[in-house]
Amino acid sequence: xxxxxxxxxxxxxxxxxxxxxxxxxxxxxxxxxxxxxxxxxxxxxxxxxxxxxxxxxxxxxxxxxxxxxxxxxxxxxxxxxxxxxxxxxxxxxxxxxxxxxxxxxxxxxxxxxxxxxxxxxxxxxxxxxxxxxxxxxxxxxxxxxxxxxxxxxxxxxxxxxxxxxxxxxxxxxxxxxxxxxxxxxxxxxxxxxxxxxxxxxxxxxxxxxxxxxxxxxxxxxxxxxxxxxxxxxxxxxxxxxxxxxxxxxxxxxxxxxxxxxxxxxxxxxxxxxxxxxxxxxxxxxxxxxxxxxxxxxxxxxxxxxxxxxxxxxxxxxxxxxxxxxxxxxxxxx
DNA sequence: CATCGATGTTGAG
DNA sequence: TCAACCTCGATGG
Numbered sequence: 001x002x003x004x005x006x007x008x009x010x011x012x013x014x015x016x017x018x019x020x021x022x023x024x025x026x027x028x029x030x031x032x033x034x035x036x037x038x039x040x041x042x043x044x045x046x047x048x049x050x051x052x053x054x055x056x057x058x059x060x061x062x063x064x065x066x067x068x069x070x071x072x073x074x075x076x077x078x079x080x081x082x083x084x085x086x087x088x089x090x091x092x093x094x095x096x097x098x099x100x101x102x103x104x105x106x107x108x109x110x111x112x113x114x115x116x117x118x119x120x121x122x123x124x125x126x127x128x129x130x131x132x133x134x135x136x137x138x139x140x141x142x143x144x145x146x147x148x149x150x151x152x153x154x155x156x157x158x159x160x161x162x163x164x165x166x167x168x169x170x171x172x173x174x175x176x177x178x179x180x181x182x183x184x185x186x187x188x189x190x191x192x193x194x195x196x197x198x199x200x201x202x203x204x205x206x207x208x209x210x211x212x213x214x215x216x217x218x219x220x221x222x223x224x225x226x227x228x229x230x231x232x233x234x235x236x237x238x239x240x241x242x243x244x245x246x247x248x249x250x251x252x253x254x255x256x257x258x259x260x261x262x263x264x265x266x267x268x269x270x271x272x273x274x275x276x277x278x279x280x281x282x283x284x285x286x287x288x289x290x291x292x293x294x295x296x297x298x299x300x301x302x303x304x305x306x307x308x309x310x311x312x313x314x315x316x317x318x319x320x321x322x323x324x325x326x327x328x329x330x331x332x333x
Numbered sequence: 334c335a336t337c338g339a340t341g342t343t344g345a346g
Numbered sequence: 347t348c349a350a351c352c353t354c355g356a357t358g359g
Contacts, residue, residue: 002340002341003340003341006340052340052341052342067341067342068340068341069341069342069351069352070339070340070341070342070351070352070353071339071340071341071351071352071353071354072341072352072353073353073354152353152354153352153353168352168353168354169351169352169353169354170352171341171342171343171351171352172342172343220341222341222342229340229341230339230340230341231340232340276340301340321347322347322348323341324339
């Protein structure tokens, strides 16, 4: 259920906790037994996300490609070290609160200090789910057992001496050669967190402005731009005050560039906070409400029939290519 | 307890 | 265009 921001967070979590270590791989459910056997015991070399796809390299030129699809999820348990760029950037974002950021909670739960201190690393007692924009600690879990007992359908379990990652319900989970990875990457449009800002923007602009396909469909096309899903699509279009049905070639170049830059901005915020926060101009109080409750985070997504937050017109919902598209017919005329 | 729907993609027809 | 994939939180009885 993730859009691009979640996948980047997961890739970083894998990088932080698995890269540089030998990894035991298994498929408790059995549906990925062959693939798991191929990487079992190998050292993880690299972990990266491009759009909604994640690639993890293992020693011996074997790559794991995972796509979570609609309801895939990774559960991390054990000793979990947060990505320092995420933790550090939270301060910059000014979104700490009394109980601490999710990342700080992870550090606490995982006993992160012990990793860098002299004492023996102590077994963690944290558990996090990384599926969508939530990163929750379940402190009621009994983690006295190691490795943790398998619960439910686990397609792939990655395990080090200290950290466990369980993958459930992915659309794609395959082992690839470097050539196959290159082919997968070649199908993907630019990702603001992967591609050079200028190159990415130019590719996006060129692609959008040469087609009559409606911009509302183009933003969902992963070969046009990577990582945008149904929520970010609706919100980017509203933020640009753009009618979703506008053919790509009829969107002004300035507006196309504005959308790319806005996506870059929203993606960065999503990676840092773990939430799809697409509203701005909020007071401190409104921001706290929005951080706590999803329905307050968006301009139009999920608000069919409710008044537009800007003009009061009823937000419209229509089906487009099998997905629900929300927009304000007045603001986005 | 049953049912529904979801932040997604693929492939059949 | 639509079903299938295969998971789980939210909702209703």
